[in-house]
Amino acid sequence: EIAKAADDAKAAGKEGKYLINITNTTQQDILASLNNRTVRQRVLDASLYRTEKGDSNDTQAIVLRLAKLRAQKARLLGFPNYAAWKLQNQMAKTPETVFAFIKSIATPYAPSAQKDAAALQAYAKAQGLEGDLTAADWSYYANKMRKEKYGLDENEVKQYFVTDSVLKNGVFFMAQKLYGLTFKERNDLPVYAEDVRVFDVIDHDGKQIGLFYTDLYRRPTKSGGAWMSNWVEQSHLLGQKPVIYNVCNYTKGTNGQPSLINFDEVTTLFHEFGHALHGMFANQQYPSLSGTNVARDFVEMPSQIHEHFAMEPEVFANYAKHWKTQEPMPADLVQKIKDAAGFNQAYALGENLAAVSLDLAWHSLTVEEAEAITDVAKFEEEALRKVGLYNPQIPPRYRSSYFRHIWSNGYASGYYAYLWSEVLDNNAYQWMVANGGMKLENGQRLRDMILSRGNTQDFNTIFTAFTGLQKPDIKDLLRARGLQ
Ligand SMILES: [Zn+2]
Known part of the structure; x- marks a missing residue:
């Protein structure tokens, strides 16, 4: 470093x-x-303070202007505020629902955050830290504590996760167990970069559903992160089958060693493939309503539910094998991965909830309220205090002045969607667990009721039909994050 x-x-x-x-x-x-x-x-x-230095990169005046313009736009369209306008076609529908959602998680979150902070403070003190643990110290001591507590060595773990095996023996294997899909590599089609691969996706009846491209390795000119998208949207109107790709940024293999990834990256592949299935199983007349063209607070549900299967014992045993010896991962190492996953969740959830609250605060202003604000940082602090999430030890994931998601990336009043989708996916996954887990019948049900529906049905109706719950229930998320 x-x-x-x-x-x-x-x-x-x-x-x-x-x-x-x-x-x-x-x-x-x-x-x-x-x-x-x-x-x-x-x-x-x-x-x-990157964007609050009074120089040419200072965005505070722009933030105030955007908040004002959005409030004005909402009023022109007949809505009390921007969030009310923006949320009308989302699953949550109103800002009130989102506020209630934030509160329902923030309440049980608060004591667990205090507990985590106290434990970390005590640990840091024993390590010689003087005074109070700050946000700048948090990761440093959390990282040390994690190592000491769980003895999890990332390099040791990686030896068992060969990228190609995770794809074929993990992700594809899961798709076979749940949906009866098979994948056949195509070498006769053009690709845009050296490591891009193409697969025919074959349904359980032997018919081709579409094409699936993978572009998994880092290249100097490639954007960071991981994502799924369509080159061709499924559409009966246009007679089109879907052509879908998954992009990741894994490190390529070197010197006779294959590409090895960590467990986060394994989970990412299951996630992006979940999006791919949502696009692949699309069964719509119109391309604009097809596949993943759904509400922002619903779209991460089909992807996130598939993350759970990375840890499904039958799937895990099939892909997690040492690259040299082909030995399965020892049980104690698997347990360490599981235990360490729940560690430091309060910080992750707290910074997320704070960012969600800021997004909503800025976008639920009336024109008059927006015009009255002159100080971005002060507004931010007050907004966080109001929901009990002002905590200098756990600052928001993005502060208002560099919250690109909400000012320029389409997530205005939509940042809650990640957490919301996580609640949905945990509820849906629990339904599957309670009804026999990973089996063809359950896969077919998920495909029929959710993955093939695109944007043709009310999302609350879809959710209730699948889970039997009247509305999203946060308890499965709290348990999954070790907060209950
Ligand atoms: Zn996603």
């Missing part, structure tokens, strides 16, 4: 110095490994 900071400085024309680049979220990965507390605080401050 030190060498990388030196390289980055050199690339920026500052040879002989060190450069730490700030990433998009408030919390910075590098904080977990910075031993020097002063440097940690400098890095976090650089993150928190």
Whole structure:
């Protein structure tokens, strides 16, 4: 990491110095490994105040202007505020529902956050930290504590996750167990980059459903992250079968060693493939209503529900094999992965809830309220205090002045959708667990009732029909995150 900071400085024309680049979220990965507390605080401050320095990158005036314009737009369209307009075609439908949703999670979250903070503070003190644990110290000590408590070595874990095996013996295997699908590689079709692969997706009756492309490895010119999209949308009107791709940014294999990934990356592949299935099973007349063209607070449900199957014992045993020996992963290592997954959940949930609250606060303003705001940071603090989520130890995942999701990326009044979908997917998954788990009947039911429906039915109706619940119930999410 030190060498990388030196390289980055050199690339920026500052040879002989060190450069730490700030990433998009408030919390910075590098904080977990910075031993020097002063440097940690400098890095976090650089993150928190990146767009509030009074220079040409200061966005506060733009934020105020956007909030005002959106309130005006909503009024022109006959709505009290922007969120009320934006949410009308979402599953949640109204800002009141979303506020109630935030509150229902924030209430049980609060005591668990206090417990986590106290435990971490005590641990840090024993390690020699003076005074109070700050947001800049959190990852550093959490990371140390995780290592000590669970002894989980990422490098050891990775030896069992060969990317190609996770795809074929994990993701494809799950699709066979749940839906009876098979995949046949095509080498006769053109691809846009060297490592892109194409598969025929064959249904249980032997008919081709569509094409599935994978583009899994990092390239210098590629955007970061992972995603799914369609090149061709399914449509009966246009006589089109879906052509779908999954993109990831895994590290390629080297020196005779195959590409190896960590468990987060394994889960990502199951996630993106869940989106792919949502597109693949589409059965719509119109392309605009087909597949994943659904409400933002519903679209992550089909992807996230498939993440659960990464840990399904039959699936896991089929793909998690040591790349050299083909030995299955030892049971104690599997247990360590499970145990460590619940660690530090309060921070992750707290920063998420705070960001969700900020999004809603900015977008539920009337024109007059928006016009009265002059101080972005002050409004932010007050909005968080109002919902009991103001906590300098756990700042929002994005502060208002660099919350790109809501100001320019289409997530205005929609940031809650991630958590909301997580509630839906946990409810739906629990239905499956209670009814026999991973089997063809349950897969067919998921396909018939959700994955093939596109945007042709009310999402609440779909949800209730599948789960038998009148409305989303947060208890399965709280349990999954170890908060209950
Ligand atoms: Zn997704």
